[in-house]
Amino acid sequence: MERRDFLKISAVAGATAALEGCGNPDHQLIRFVPEEDLLPGIATWKPSICTLCPAGCGLLVRVMQGEAEVIRNGQLGLLKMGLAKKLEGNPAHPINQGKLCPRGQAGLQVTYHPDRIKAPLARNGPRGSGQFREVSWDDAIKQLVSQLSDLQTVKPAGGLAIVTSPLRGQKKTIVSAFAAAFKNSMPMEFAFFDDGVLRAANGASFGHSLPPTVDLGQSNYVISFGADFLGTWNSPVAQSLAFGHMRKGRPGVRGKFVQFEPRISQTGASADEWIPVQPGAEGILALGLAHVIIAEKLRSASAAGHAGSLIEGWSQGLPDYAPEKIAAQTGVKSETITRIAREAAAHDPAVALIGDAATAQTNGLFNALAVNALNALLGSVGKPGGVTFSPSSNLKESNLSLQALASQINSGAAGVKVLLLYNANPVFGTPAAWGVRAALDKIPFIASFGSFIDDSSALADLILPDHSSLESWLDDAPVSGSAKTVVSVAPPAMNPLHNTRSMPDVLLGVAHQLGGDLARSLPWKTYDEAIQASFTALYKEKGSETAKDADEFWKTAQDQGGWWSSEEVKAVTAGGSSAASPKTAAPQFDGDPSEYRFHFLPFASQLFYDGSLAHLPWMQEAPDPLSTVMWGTWIEINPRTAEKLGVNQGDLVEVASQHGKLQAPALIAPGIAPDVVAMPVGQGHENFTRYASGRGANPISILSPVSVEGTGSLAWAATRVKLSRAGKGKLILFGGSLSEASPELKHR
Amino acid sequence: MLRSAFRVSHYSRVAIAIGVVVLGLAILERVLPAQGTGSSPSAQSPDVFTTAHRTVSDSVREFFGLREKPVQPIAYTHKVHLGNGMQCTDCHVGVDQGPDARIPSVNFCMTCHQVIATDKPEIKKLAAYRARGEDIPWQRVYGFEPSAHVKFNHAPHIRAGVDCSVCHGDMRQQTVAERKVDHTMGFCLNCHRQKNVSVDCVTCHF
Amino acid sequence: MSHQWGMAIDLDRCTGCEACVVACHAENNISTVGEEQAELRRAKHWIRVERYYEGEFPDVTVKFMPVFCQQCDAAPCEPVCPTFASYHTSEGLNGQVYNRCIGTRYCANACPYVVRYFNFYNPVWDKPLHLQLNPDVSVREVGVMEKCTFCVQRIKAGEIQAEAEKRELKDGAIQPACVQSCPTRAMVFGDLSDPESEVSRLAHSGRSTKLLGELGTRPKVNYLPRDSWHGNEIS
């Protein structure tokens, strides 16, 4: 929104308008007959579900009557309709109990975004040119059907790839069933911040391949290894609620919170003790703590059970992990290690959690297993104030990784003829080194269900815009954040603004046109039918005590936003698989330390999460909690390092890895290790609406393609980089100063 | 030279000059979209919403409180409807529950006018709207300028037993609704003072 | 005795997550000014989370502090306004009457907390973003000062509702958007004139402090500073 331009452009527009002598355009628009019966000025609150991150918080949507410009049977006009005015947490929902994070609240702007795709689009001009023409839904679906029916022939020309965000509930059922009906189909779920490592580790240690639910509220001592659990990790709202309770919710009791990480995160900022640790050394540190606890007989090694047995030398009391031995490697003083270990052991229940960068090192799995073992040793698994696992719902891990697929396509090993994209932006979310972009170019037909033209859907041949989450039926089964079993459901909170259709409905429609096994495997006509079916099943299984029949069960679920078990399910550790744990404790880094002198630490932006929210003006203009940066990105550098490099606040800095380089303004802050530079994920979209396109740089693009040993996940914290000053940059800060003591006073 | 400055012919020239300037300003005023004056050029572009007026003239008009008389698409007569024993709240639903009174939609009218007085020209208009699937583009009669920042709420006034006619005139006497009462701040304050209810600014302005 | 609305913020709970900031934008029709204006430091955040680093690596600590209009009882912003656009309401709020404001910006200079925000231009929403605008809150125009109102629209709605139902207002029945959203329940809103209310309890707890209290502005927002760990220390 360039002011000056406004002045120029619209002065002209104004002139013409005035000369034509026409009045306010609104007056010329016809008014359609209202479709719903609402009282003006009176708000109604409708339950919904937040779909912006995997936490799956419950929403209440404030709906009021308003007048919107809509298109009805090809004509533009004004329609009095219920409009979502505000998103708040659903107080009844066990995950977020009426609270909501900034991202969740900004979800409102997704629905009303000026650059939302308003109708199905077909590519018009060369791929990636961003030229599309509007088509009718019938034509669009016909096109998709014809493409897919080719794949159903006896000898298909190629496979069907479906790349989606991690799905749950009936959406997942529908997508997998749809994929299953094709000969060689490759459904895969992609998210940059995936929890694959945690799932693997928890599966191995405790037999639950799920992210943990941490009962912080009851805990007296919390040790977090790099997990930004108050900001973006896992189920932040649930964890924030619990954190508040841990701090001040229990009269006379205040738990301690220690954070180990190389760069102070928003979560680390709230820690009682923030202790920098060498990147990738978290596991070693955890075992160091375990060593002290065992050595000082504060707990017996056997207490750790299976989780401990996965760690080499556990039964011998981890001789290699004596504090003084690991002090250098971890960068943490041995006495600190000892002290923390003693405090943790002395303050039952104590709990350790790990996430984010700590699990995104080459040794991420080892780190996670080590922390699991520490938890087990502290006896905090499946106990109040410890980690529990909500009973798993339908979660089928997709076997194939996007990296593998891309390389197969590029090498010609796999022939993918049709790609369906839903809620995933692989072009933005994968390192350039994966070659996803090239792979997409090789795919003859790409259909996207996206609501926006983003870096990936810009390459699509067909765009079938999905409803916004407020306009569509939703169901979800959160896997973390509450010890209760939670199955959320929500009818549409408002009527669609544009000519869009819900993705599952489109798939079901296509399935029925294709017929055959596919149609049989998807018996429902619409998504809500599918959801209702799942709730009928749920009623048979669990619901009988809460409702007299399936219909009532279904009704109440819709009214309160889902169904949740009354009792808290304490999932006990089910032995766990004897997956061979990785032997190597030490992390590997891509790049020769002598040349690439700095660890490159991307981190989830509190406002943009993984970048999927960079198109929301509220998120762009809200100051980042720590840097206070608005409308841009930055590279966080330790003051001493900056001094050595001759870099000042706001200078443009070039960051180069072995796989690419980028430029961003420097932010000089004390909370980061001198040998680490950090950069938020989220900005740097080539193509993502007027608010995010071409803004800042994307750290993911320069990451090395190494993956976490023993899993398919990307080791996104394992890249080394070199820095150089590249001139003056632009850094928009909301905060005037770093510290309360005014710098001017130094002169005294 | 100084003397020459006062020759009459000079005056005429001055007069002409002034005339030209005034004219120029007038033209500018028409075409220039005002911004600071409460109106932004962007108001011209249909794809942004702003508090701005569309032209300087708009803002000037509002500044002096000039409002043109609303012209209703259908000559709805309150007189007849109320005469037939209908109540205000029959159509203006919600007035006793919330801030605004509902203006009935074409469907609502047609519930009766399916059968009643279907031959009358105005009712034919009504039916035509319904047939086209359009709602009736009623024009506002009352209502505060946005720049007044008044947040009026009907419900408490109804509950306090203030009769509709106090603020809207006696609709029994009106056919098409007219602005019988001028909703100035003074008008509101008088009543608030008499009934000694709050005259705190934030009671209405927020 | 009329209500005296006040707030208490437990900084030991606050995690600087900014939920309150976005909640406020959503509730109060605060426009986003865009990159160019943000660079000129004209972004409007009625509530902002102030962040202060202390110490140098590796001994770094960070303080978060949500700062917004403190609704002072002795507010410097009120007497200086020549038109009564900024004035003290009967319920102890610092009222801001937009239609009275002529934009002297004197109030903003007088305010020691720098929590008053000025509309340097008319706000602009790219359609259809404007459909989100809250009809219960004014949309301010150019040249007008604006600031946190303690969500007066919610207070009014609450009072009208209670009056309609012929009942007393319950403590916690009214919540400003920021308080409602706060994921750690760090913010508590209520009636300071009611000694039973949660906010009074916190305000009179030993921990309560006032921001720049030494200036004698008598703010109605109470800050409970970050606590330290009292567990049995081990050497």
Next chain:
Amino acid sequence: MATKSAEQITIDLLRPLSGISGRWAFAVAILGGVVVAALSAFGYQIYAGLGVSGLRMPVFWGFYITNFVFWIGLSHAGTLISAILRLANATWRRPVTRCAEVITVFALSIGATFPLIHLGRPWLAFFLFPYPSERGIWPNIRSPLLWDFFAINTYLISSVTFLLLPMVPDFALVRDRAEGMKKKIYGVLALGWTGTPKQWHRLETAMHIMAIAVIPVAVSVHSIVSWDFAMAPVPMWHSTIFAPYFVAGAIFSGIAALILAMALLRKFLHLEEYLLPIHFENLGKLLLVMSLLWFYFVFAERLTAWYGNESSEMAVFWTTQHGSYSPLFWTMVCCNFLIPFPILAIKKLRTITGTAIASFTVVIGMWLERFLIIVPSLSHKYLTYSWGTYRPTWVEITITAGTFCAMALLYMIFSKIVPIISIWELKAGQHLKTQAVRLVVRSSEAGAD
């Protein structure tokens, strides 16, 4: 001054009124151009919004208020000085007073426009007038801005009267020597002055009353201007020293402006025989005193702030002392003290050129002073998180330049319409002198007997 004949004086001083030189017209054109530019800049600001200025959080007052204080300060040149000189019956004042009083009227009217220019919604400025309305809302009398509003209006009215009164006989003089339209106009302005002793008597008493009345008004005006700042709890603003500090500064800059004006008039209107070195000499001495006084005030203010060592004040203190604003600060000190002091202190240098140079630097210095009072304090308030900075835009700069040109323009036009030196007062001076001579002669004769 070599005693001139009354006729000669009249001719000399009326000369500027007849005829317009090309140079004059050219200058007017240039200045007028800038003024028009400034006006259109203001128009653009109203049209586009205050955003076109460089104001931002937390600096909500910038160039406009700086100019406001500066011009109001300048206005203390005339009325105050001439009033004091009248009461002190300093004979050398006679050629000076009118140039001085004119400065007051113009500077004041220019200064008074700035509160309007700086408003976010200038079209609502009428809210400041106390007028009865159905709303039953009056302006807030607790607000220093309202005090300003009244004080400035009072001052404007009184100083206009103070200027006009002694102009009446001169208008009559012009009337008597003109014919046609010109005669008519000046006839009206002369208010039927015929020069009867009665009229002379009334004029003298009126002038005396005005002279006494206007001094407290002038003092109050600038005290109130200072209270616009001193009343707000802003670091380095909230200080008791401000009122006298501002008044002193005002007179300081006022005298400087007066000297400058006189120097220019002398040069361009060829008044060498009327504006004599002695006048500059005396005013120079006054300026010297004020310069010392100014330095004393600044020193006192800074010392107490520094000694008090109150952290919020220190932030402002250091940012001006050797922070980002220090270049401006030290320039100000040079302009207001280090340069003018020696020039004015050393008798050799206290020449017309000398005093003119000194005055020039002082005018600049005093403008900077006002800027440095306003901006650094606002940009460094209590919460460091809210600290900011300020850069003016072309709009503010144009408008500022415009006001300086407007001043010059008004002055030039005035000097073409009214004798810039009070003719009758000068004659009166002459008269007294000759009388004095006669007395001396008589007494010597008497002594001879």
